[in-house]
Amino acid sequence: MPGTTPKAVNSVVRHLLATLLAGSMAFAPLSGAFAQAHDHTMTAQTSSDTAAPAAAPASADAPAVSYHNATIFTLRTGIAEGRMVYIGVGGDIEGKVNPTLMVHEGELVQINLINGEGAEHDIVLDQYAARSAIVVGKNASSTFSFLANKVGEFAYFCSIAGHRAAGMEGLIQVMPGPRSDMDSDMTDIVRDPADLPAPIGQRAPQVVRVDLETVELKGRLDDGTSYVYWTFNRKVPGPMLRARVGDTIEVHIKNAADSVMMHSVDFHAATGPGGGADFTQLAPGEEAVVTFKALKAGIFVYHCATPSVAHHIASGMYGMIVVEPEGGLPQVDREFYVMQGELYTVEPFGTKGEMEMDYDKLISERPEYFLFNGSVGALTKAHPLYANAGETVRIFFGVGGPNYTSSFHVIGEIFDHVYDMGSVTSPPLTGVQTVSVPPGGATMVDFKIDRAGHYVLVDHALSRAERGLAGYLIVDGPREDDIMHSGPAKQ
Numbered sequence: 001m002p003g004t005t006p007k008a009v010n011s012v013v014r015h016l017l018a019t020l021l022a023g024s025m026a027f028a029p030l031s032g033a034f035a036q037a038h039d040h041t042m043t044a045q046t047s048s049d050t051a052a053p054a055a056a057p058a059s060a061d062a063p064a065v066s067y068h069n070a071t072i073f074t075l076r077t078g079i080a081e082g083r084m085v086y087i088g089v090g091g092d093i094e095g096k097v098n099p100t101l102m103v104h105e106g107e108l109v110q111i112n113l114i115n116g117e118g119a120e121h122d123i124v125l126d127q128y129a130a131r132s133a134i135v136v137g138k139n140a141s142s143t144f145s146f147l148a149n150k151v152g153e154f155a156y157f158c159s160i161a162g163h164r165a166a167g168m169e170g171l172i173q174v175m176p177g178p179r180s181d182m183d184s185d186m187t188d189i190v191r192d193p194a195d196l197p198a199p200i201g202q203r204a205p206q207v208v209r210v211d212l213e214t215v216e217l218k219g220r221l222d223d224g225t226s227y228v229y230w231t232f233n234r235k236v237p238g239p240m241l242r243a244r245v246g247d248t249i250e251v252h253i254k255n256a257a258d259s260v261m262m263h264s265v266d267f268h269a270a271t272g273p274g275g276g277a278d279f280t281q282l283a284p285g286e287e288a289v290v291t292f293k294a295l296k297a298g299i300f301v302y303h304c305a306t307p308s309v310a311h312h313i314a315s316g317m318y319g320m321i322v323v324e325p326e327g328g329l330p331q332v333d334r335e336f337y338v339m340q341g342e343l344y345t346v347e348p349f350g351t352k353g354e355m356e357m358d359y360d361k362l363i364s365e366r367p368e369y370f371l372f373n374g375s376v377g378a379l380t381k382a383h384p385l386y387a388n389a390g391e392t393v394r395i396f397f398g399v400g401g402p403n404y405t406s407s408f409h410v411i412g413e414i415f416d417h418v419y420d421m422g423s424v425t426s427p428p429l430t431g432v433q434t435v436s437v438p439p440g441g442a443t444m445v446d447f448k449i450d451r452a453g454h455y456v457l458v459d460h461a462l463s464r465a466e467r468g469l470a471g472y473l474i475v476d477g478p479r480e481d482d483i484m485h486s487g488p489a490k491q
């Protein structure tokens, strides 16, 4: 961003640098320090159980490095539902199949692996270049550790041929900031941009059941800042839904009993009164079913349509449904799901505490926050997009709004294909820098990532980056210096 030094983007960049610096020193010193702390009882426990007061205060910008408080997980290999899996041992993960391992930025994580049935196994975390030894023979065990200095969700899996595909795969979730700083009464409402259904591809039309629950909950808007979000299925945006043209969509919608407001749903993919909203105005505790035919392929928004609709949408009640054309969409290596919205609060942007909705600002279109996937830092600190150099990437991008058109752009990349206005039956635009996406509209952008590096998702109305709007696309891989390098051209 030449010529400007937006504060939000700067802090984002500082955070990135801190993360990268921490990464360069992460692995070497661990094994020695760690051997001392090895826990032979092999019960799962977390550092919060045993936390020493000690340690320098850690900020989100500079992850604390503690060699003393290990977060320990134990996984046993086994068979569940006919698949090879990891099974959690002890603590919160006891008995869970391929449990998601929740840790915080800066923590030293130890994973114990126990061979439960006798075949050879290991555990690998590609993003951390960390792996266990192979455990050979029943009850054999091994231990490894790493510093959780990269925020995000990463797969752990068994690297023995065929085992990952057979089911030995789970996630480790590295949350931003140290554990003690988390506000315990705020829910994480961020939809992980990697949380979307697999492509439909080639199949005959069928009935697709969709389950939506409208839930009001106090969510984390920013560090130390909360807002009472109204959601579909507790996240912003609501779940991405996927079908093919000709499918029959059977929507089961329930308004949670503890809601204060009525809610409903309007599908832009539907043809009929209110897009379904006429059949789904639900008081707290009520439920309804509405069925529609997906007559047109495209990328469509859905949202709550209960008055004041702008208030419901601003509070988080929007999502997308992808209706694939016959035969499916062009294949890519990775897909992501990102939506933009604004929030109108009485308190100015950056205020700590519980925010209150401001109706005057809403109807005069003066937002305090601009957000990707529901909160400040959702796609930077909490859930960056990850890919590898050489891969093709697709972003389904929509605007819930309710009011602001997005000039969607990825700093450092060019979209190879833009399915403008969410039309997947028209030829895509090619070689596009920025795409305009209106409220209640969507697009699909595909691009090959030719070079490793850190790319930034923005609305190119860049003042909005000062109010929360930024995301990272972090690309691992070799640097292709022919494409870009510092200094003069090589001979």
Ligand SMILES: [Cu+2]
Binding pocket: 214, 230, 261, 262, 263, 264, 304, 305, 306, 312, 317
């Ligand atoms: Cu609503």
